[in-house]
Amino acid sequence: MLLALWVDDPAQGIRQTAATIIIWVHACIGIYYWLRLKPWFARAMAWLYGLALLFPVLGLLGFVSAGRAVGRLVANDPGFLLDVQIDTNAPTAEQIAFLNSLETQILLGLAALVLLTLLARGVRLTAERRRGIVRIRYPEGRSVSVPPGMSILEASQLNDIPHASVCGGRGRCSTCRVRINGPLDGLPPPDESERKVLRRVGAAPDVRLACQTRPTQDLSVTPLLPPNASPRDGFAKSAAMQGQEQEIAILFADIRGFTTFSEQKLPYDVVFVLNRYFRSMGEAIEQAGGRVDKFIGDGIMALFGVDASAADGANAALRAAQAMSAQLDELNRLLEADLPAPLRIGIGIHVGPAIVGEMGYGPAISVTAIGDTVNTASRLESKTKDFGAQLIVSEQVSDASTLDTSDLRREEIEVRGRREPMSIFVFEDAKSLDGRFGESRAKRAPEPA
Numbered sequence: 464m465l466l467a468l469w470v471d472d473p474a475q476g477i478r479q480t481a482a483t484i485i486i487w488v489h490a491c492i493g494i495y496y497w498l499r500l501k502p503w504f505a506r507a508m509a510w511l512y513g514l515a516l517l518f519p520v521l522g523l524l525g526f527v528s529a530g531r532a533v534g535r536l537v538a539n540d541p542g543f544l545l546d547v548q549i550d551t552n553a554p555t556a557e558q559i560a561f562l563n564s565l566e567t568q569i570l571l572g573l574a575a576l577v578l579l580t581l582l583a584r585g586v587r588l589t590a591e592r593r594r595g596i597v598r599i600r601y602p603e604g605r606s607v608s609v610p611p612g613m614s615i616l617e618a619s620q621l622n623d624i625p626h627a628s629v630c631g632g633r634g635r636c637s638t639c640r641v642r643i644n645g646p647l648d649g650l651p652p653p654d655e656s657e658r659k660v661l662r663r664v665g666a667a668p669d670v671r672l673a674c675q676t677r678p679t680q681d682l683s684v685t686p687l688l689p690p691n692a693s694p695r696d697g698f699a700k701s702a703a704m705q706g707q708e709q710e711i712a713i714l715f716a717d718i719r720g721f722t723t724f725s726e727q728k729l730p731y732d733v734v735f736v737l738n739r740y741f742r743s744m745g746e747a748i749e750q751a752g753g754r755v756d757k758f759i760g761d762g763i764m765a766l767f768g769v770d771a772s773a774a775d776g777a778n779a780a781l782r783a784a785q786a787m788s789a790q791l792d793e794l795n796r797l798l799e800a801d802l803p804a805p806l807r808i809g810i811g812i813h814v815g816p817a818i819v820g821e822m823g824y825g826p827a828i829s830v831t832a833i834g835d836t837v838n839t840a841s842r843l844e845s846k847t848k849d850f851g852a853q854l855i856v857s858e859q860v861s862d863a864s865t866l867d868t869s870d871l872r873r874e875e876i877e878v879r880g881r882r883e884p885m886s887i888f889v890f891e892d893a894k895s896l897d898g899r900f901g902e903s904r905a906k907r908a909p910e911p912a
């Protein structure tokens with residue numbers, strides 16, 4: 464083969480190389496479309512991409528190297544060519560001519576098959592048009608008319624209506640799913656593979672895959688995902704991710720006097736100190752079981768108990784505050800030379816109902832919480848300035864958690880946005896929470912049977 468492709472007919476060698484690259488790229492695209500819906504794919508992508516590049520590069524380098532070696536053999540050994548022809552039972556000139564004509568006939572046959580496919584498609588479309596039209600209505604008053612038998616996704620694409628379709632209409636990703644507005648009786652029922660995908664995402668009974676649903680009557684649909692949906696949208700999300708009201712604990716923390724510090728320092732120093740601070744605090748929050756929601760300037764908002772109970776969340780938030788205080792001491796020690804004065808923080812924790820879910824747009828989507836509980840936690844953090852304290856927790860946090868506050872003074876404060884005064888506990892230093900965690904509330908006060 465090397466003799467044929469490298470020495471006898473280099474043009475064939477170039478065609479063969481081009482064909483190999485095209486087939487390899489085609490295979491990679493197919494494998495990518497197949498695997499990109501797997502949850503582990505994002506993690507493995509860099510490795511797979513490396514393999515996909517290395518394989519053809521190494522293969523072609525091997526081809527070039529072996530081709531050049533054969534070229535040298537032909538040049539240096541006059542008997543080599545004849546030996547190879549005898550050993551490989553090489554075809555005669557007549558046989559080669561026959562093979563070439565066979566190749567031409569096969570290519571013509573393939574071209575005829577492609578033409579026939581296009582022709583058959585045209586005949587099908589004409590027949591469908593004769594059978595009448597189906598009107599599909601979309602939100603915002605758009606409506607399109609298509610022949611019966613065309614899928615909803617094809618109807619969207621044919622009429623330039625942006626519609627998510629991560630798997631390209633193969634019925635695997637679920638990102639094309641639509642809500643059918645109105646009765647479902649007129650629709651052919653989903654087959655087993657569509658049912659399986661719908662089950663995977665926990666779809667409601669009135670939801671169908673647009674790429675698999677071929678309406679035969681007029682209907683109205685609402686696409687459920689934005690046109691730029693990603694493969695991860697093809698998997699069921701927990702209720703919390705989809706948006707729901709639940710009891711969680713919220714922690715707000717802020718650096719005291721950071722504006723003055725940033726005015727005295729170069730931007731580089733400010734960014735350096737802030738990043739060290741965020742890393743320390745982020746680790747403390749995550750190790751306690753919380754989720755850093757966002758960094759706002761020099762402030763931090765964290766959620767606790769999103770995937771657990773409010774009691775677990777309250778306990779975790781208190782432990783995080785305790786760890787944050789310890790981490791801050793460590794940070795102040797490490798950055799002693801960089802700081803004009805040790806960093807001080809104020810932390811506020813409140814527990815209560817909040818709307819939790821994935822919110823945002825594009826890459827800025829994250830799980831966050833909104834509602835009165837969030838505002839109250841933020842206000843408690845601000846109140847730490849008034850009390851000259853490091854931590855303020857609401858009475859609700861004390862009630863929900865296993866924190867022992869029996870020997871602590873309860874303060875009453877007015878909080879902006881709340882009609883009733885609020886009871887809080889003030890801790891000069893969050894590390895003083897140590898030793899205050901007792902048994903769970905359930906253990907302390909068992910319900911009578």
Ligand code: FES
Pocket residue numbers: 616627628629630631632633634635636637638639640672673674675
């Ligand atoms: S486009 Fe992927 S399931 Fe419909």
